[in-house]
Amino acid sequence: MLKLALTALMMAAVALPALAEDIPATIIAMERTALDRGDKGDVRGFLEISAPDVVYQDPALDAPLKGLAALTAYYATFPAYEPAPGVMSNAHVQVLGDVAVLSFHYVAAVGTPKQKVWNATEVYRKTGAGWRIVNTHWSLTNPLPQKLD
16 A cells, blocks of 8 residues: 555656646747737737736837737737738746746748847736736847947
8 A cells, every 4th residue: 555655656746847837838839829920910919918017118119008908009000911920039938936037039021121120028927817918028139330338
């Protein structure tokens, strides 16, 4: 009986790491799915994984957008366009308890005249509904013409 109990304990100990969530893989998969949808003109993927209190910043804006309603309204202004593939690279996730920070490079509209290279940072928070974006920051990677002092 003791041998059976020890065997069961050992099997459970081996299975525990498999049960633990791989947070970086989860976050990157969520982001890739949203990016893939966005490449096809469907930005709802980002709205679906954003928290109600999300803050959004990109170079086209004079000030950060605050809240999911503001982000939804902003995305509604995006013009319809032909689907264009994008490539995510250098993805890195830092997990800080119930917060995870994803940073990556993204080449949008690869191989088209509208191709742009971005630096992106997404801050995710663990909620009852799963991981949700609470802060988004996109910036173009074009280097400055000169060094700043």
